[in-house]
Amino acid sequence: MVSTRDTRHLHPEIWDALQEVLDPEIPTLSIVDLGIVTGVSTPAEDAVEVKLTPTFSGCPALKIMEQLVEDRLKQAGWRNVKVYTSFDVAWNSNMISEAGLTALHKHGLAPPPRHDGYIELDVLSDVPCPLCGSRNTTMKTPFGPTLCRSMHYCNHCSNAFESFKPVS
Amino acid sequence: MEYTEKHVLALKELLYKMADDQLILGHRNSEWTGLGPILEEDIAFSSMAQDKIGQAQALYEILHELGEGEPDTVAFMRNAEQFHCCHLVEIPIGEYDFSLLRHFLFDRAEQIRFDMLAQSSFEPLAQVARKFRGEIKYHVMHADVWVKQLGKGGAESHGRMQDTLNSCFPMALGIFEPGPYEAELIEAGIFPGELALRNKWIEAIRPVIESAGLRLPDQFDDTSAYGGRYGSHTEYLQPLLDEMTEVFRIDPAAEW
Numbered sequence: 063m064v065s066t067r068d069t070r071h072l073h074p075e076i077w078d079a080l081q082e083v084l085d086p087e088i089p090t091l092s093i094v095d096l097g098i099v100t101g102v103s104t105p106a107e108d109a110v111e112v113k114l115t116p117t118f119s120g121c122p123a124l125k126i127m128e129q130l131v132e133d134r135l136k137q138a139g140w141r142n143v144k145v146y147t148s149f150d151v152a153w154n155s156n157m158i159s160e161a162g163l164t165a166l167h168k169h170g171l172a173p174p175p176r177h178d179g180y181i182e183l184d185v186l187s188d189v190p191c192p193l194c195g196s197r198n199t200t201m202k203t204p205f206g207p208t209l210c211r212s213m214h215y216c217n218h219c220s221n222a223f224e225s226f227k228p229v230s
Numbered sequence: 231m232e233y234t235e236k237h238v239l240a241l242k243e244l245l246y247k248m249a250d251d252q253l254i255l256g257h258r259n260s261e262w263t264g265l266g267p268i269l270e271e272d273i274a275f276s277s278m279a280q281d282k283i284g285q286a287q288a289l290y291e292i293l294h295e296l297g298e299g300e301p302d303t304v305a306f307m308r309n310a311e312q313f314h315c316c317h318l319v320e321i322p323i324g325e326y327d328f329s330l331l332r333h334f335l336f337d338r339a340e341q342i343r344f345d346m347l348a349q350s351s352f353e354p355l356a357q358v359a360r361k362f363r364g365e366i367k368y369h370v371m372h373a374d375v376w377v378k379q380l381g382k383g384g385a386e387s388h389g390r391m392q393d394t395l396n397s398c399f400p401m402a403l404g405i406f407e408p409g410p411y412e413a414e415l416i417e418a419g420i421f422p423g424e425l426a427l428r429n430k431w432i433e434a435i436r437p438v439i440e441s442a443g444l445r446l447p448d449q450f451d452d453t454s455a456y457g458g459r460y461g462s463h464t465e466y467l468q469p470l471l472d473e474m475t476e477v478f479r480i481d482p483a484a485e486w
Contacts, residue, residue, distance in 0.1 A: 119284035119287070120280040120285065149360075181367060183375075202270060203274060204368050209277055229364045
């Protein structure tokens with residue numbers, strides 16, 4: 063199986079269908095923009111295989127996303143659909159596309175800052191408020207309502223907000 | 231190099247102890263859900279529980295690919311003596327200072343273990359280790375912040391942290407109980423061994439402990455908490471397993 067970046071032009075219709083599969087916990091965000099689709103191949107004429115990589119190993123949404131991919135591709139006419147999870151490409155938050163960052167913002171989440179692999183408390187805390195844009199914010203805890211979110215407070219507009227965590 | 235039968239046994243032993251540690255500590259962490267001293271801590275321990283159980287599942291999955299049972303069966307159908315976890319992870323959550331120091335001592339060791347395994351000659355394990363590294367980073371950051379804050383807190387806070395560190399530290403040394411196949415793991419480039427891990431761990435925790443104003447106990451060769459890797463456990467493991475598997479055992483074939 064070839065990596066994501068090499069196969070998009072080979073199977074544009076499959077990628078278009080996958081683009082419509084949304085993260086069940088962030089319904090503005092496509093799984094393609096989230097960066098978790100790491101392989102697409104067509105081993106036989108009516109067969110398609112899709113490989114996903116987890117954002118977090120304990121992410122409970124992954125099984126649901128596998129099912130959503132299978133349903134969407136069957137709907138697109140593929141009779142033989144195999145969706146599986148592999149760790150061979152480890153997901154990191156830099157794999158979220160520009161469109162994905164915009165989608166996170168649209169859902170009210172501060173997008174993760176781009177990082178160079180080095181994540182410390184100062185990187186985590188430097189998050190602009192998604193409501194008013196102020197950088198005068200404080201991280202309350204790196205753990206949130208889902209594994210991929212941290213919790214913050216905006217000292218400028220006095221709102222609590224969540225951020226999608228940077229992961230290396 | 232081509233693995234021999236003994237190398238595969240060594241690999242399975244390593245995977246079992248890691249997965250069992252994650253599963254049992256994950257279960258213990260989840261016991262803070264709804265009971266944390268503040269809401270953020272309730273959520274932190276619940277999130278770390280979820281990470282650990284996810285990591286356990288990925289490791290049981292690798293074992294399954296090596297010919298062992300299905301992950302659910304392996305996790306829920308064994309008795310205490312078939313588990314390879316260390317004593318530290320079995321102990322009830324106790325007071326918050328115990329859970330915090332256990333979390334600090336264990337996760338600091340796991341972080342180094344994952345770093346080492348990211349270079350493992352066994353690629354499926356190296357792949358998950360690279361993934362787990364990004365996750366454990368948050369656990370370690372969390373533990374360090376609280377150990378420093380409470381260590382440098384008032385007299386009661388400082389005193390409780392030091393007393394608990396003194397009692398927790400020998401238990402934590404049980405993490406590094408050498409397994410039956412250390413030489414094979416090292417020879418095959420799968421893992422550099424528990425002793426190498428323990429030495430790096432002491433180097434890593436010492437500056438954090440000291441910056442928290444605490445003193446690291448110096449009995450590094452205490453073996454009082456050994457036995458877990460060979461199936462000899464504390465009295466707390468079997469009751470935990472009975473509770474954890476109660477629903478599963480009603481109908482092991484149920485679809486969830």
